[in-house]
Structures are given as C-alpha cells and as structure tokens.
Amino acid sequence: MYKVVIADDRQLIRAGLHMLLDSCGLYIVAGEASDGNEAVSQSLALVPDLLLTDLKMPGQCIIEGVRILKERLPNIKIIILTAFDESEDIYRACKAGVDGYLMKDTSPETILSTIQEVMKGTSMFQPKENKLYWTRENLL
Template identity: 55%
Template sequence: MILQMAGKFELIGEAADGDELYGKALELKPDLIISDLKMPGQNVIRSGKLLKEQLPTIKILILTAFDDSEDIFQALDGGIDGYIMKDTMPEQILHTIDMILMGYSCFQPKLERKKSTQTTQLQLTEREREIFELIVDNLSNHEIAEKLYISEATVKTHVSSILRKMGQPNRSQAVLYALKQGLVKMK
C-alpha cells in the first residue's frame, strides 16, 4: 500500500508463505522482496540466502514486529539487506527501501554503541570511530559527509580503513562483527 502510494514502485507478485515466496521470486526475478519475518512455510532468512545464490542482485527487506537480536543476527549473517519494524513511519520505510536499492544495508532497531572504548582495541582513529558510529546508525557515505562536513571521498577512505582494520569485506559485515565482539548492542 505504501509502495503503491509512493508511485515509483511496481508490485509484481505476492506470496502467502515462504515456499511460494521462493518460487515466485525465482520466476519473477524482482529487484526487491519485502517479507514478514514469521511468514509460514520456509524461513524467509533461509529463502533469502538461497535466492541470493541464484539471483545475486536481488534485495531483501524484512518488515516485522519482532526485534529479537538473534533474528537480526541471523538476518545479517544470511545476507538480508534490511530489517525494519512494522510500526516504522511510512516515509522511513520508503527511505529504507531507497537505501537498500542503492546497495546499503539498513537494520532497525538501531544498534547502540556500548559505552566502553572497545573500538580503540581495533586501533581506530577518533575520526574512524566517529564514522563507524554513523555506519552503525545506517547513514550512507553521502549522509556521513554532510553530517561531519567532510567530502564523500574522505568518508570512503575512512570506511575502507575501518573495513581493513576490522578484516571485513563490507559495512554490513563490519556491523555484524562489531555486534559479535560486543562493540555495539541493540537499543
């Protein structure tokens, strides 16, 4: 409903359960799947992982009423692109979809940084820690640049350095790593 009102998305299919979702996605090859986490049938995280193997460009957003950190860990680990709550404002849902379609991962509930200085154990500079906190808040490079009054190229350089120091291939994996290491926690 929100998507149709926005006028820039086309609904090409619907599924009643996880098994139907998997089959229809393979048949229709959508750009984006939006699914409930607790849909009957095959688990959407498992379906998503299998779909991404066959359709690597597909984006998957979980829209749910559950903010269990274990579900979020599984979604991150399973390659899900976004995880947001059903009570999220429509404008934020649309923004999240736009970000996902641009290649960013967006997870809600927000991740909260622990009050400790554990990120210093990674030997991140003060600026890198500041940028990583904004990555955890799901800000894009452009948004980080605007917020910190620096160029987007500078942000990209810092993000590359953060990923290298964390030994992670992308932002999502860096956040997952930080969660597992206790550097951030769920709000």
C-alpha cells in the same frame, strides 16, 4: 521503476505495503506471497529487484529462503519487515544476506526511505530498542 514482491502472511499488511509502494510511483508490485515457500517461488519466477518480506510466516523459513535467493538471484535486494527484534533474528538475517531489517511499527516514510537506500546499495538495519540504523558491518 523497481519490481517488488511483497511477502507477509497477513493480507492486510500486504495490501497496505502495496498501497504504500504504489503511492510513490517508483515501484511495481509484481507479486505477493503469504508464506515462505511462496516468497521464494514468486521471487525466483518473477526475478524482482526487491523482496519485502515478513520474518516469521508459515512454510519455508525465510532466512533459508534468503540464502537460496541470494545464491540464485545475486542482484536481488531483500528487506525484512517484522515485529520481531531479537538480536539472534537480526544476526541470522544479516548473515544470510538480508539488505535491510525494519520493525512493523516503522513509519511509512521511513519504510520508503529505507527501501530507497537499500536499492542504492546501503544495508539498513533498525533494531526496535534504540531506533538507530545499523549497517551490516556494525552487526557482523
């Protein structure tokens, strides 16, 4: 079982992701956060295997949070689930060490399969414009 922290400023999104992760029996949602500061502090306190986070939330910039988390928790996997697909955001996230980048309109099945691949060590980036996965090597 993988321990997960979910971070999104919308409670409905957090609840939906919690239900999705509970449905497959491979994940334990250890914590939830509603802003960037909470995402970092919850992750540092709970030491999850995965942080599933929105890109743009109140509080600390999640990209800077990713840098902090990757430095202090080198084994953590981080997937951004967002509505923003600007190439600069994707590039910045990749440079910071994010392991995955998905759009919020992604199907639940694809979210789960992406999480599984990321947990195996594969980087998965899905820009909205073509719905094809990129790897970190393709982006950098």
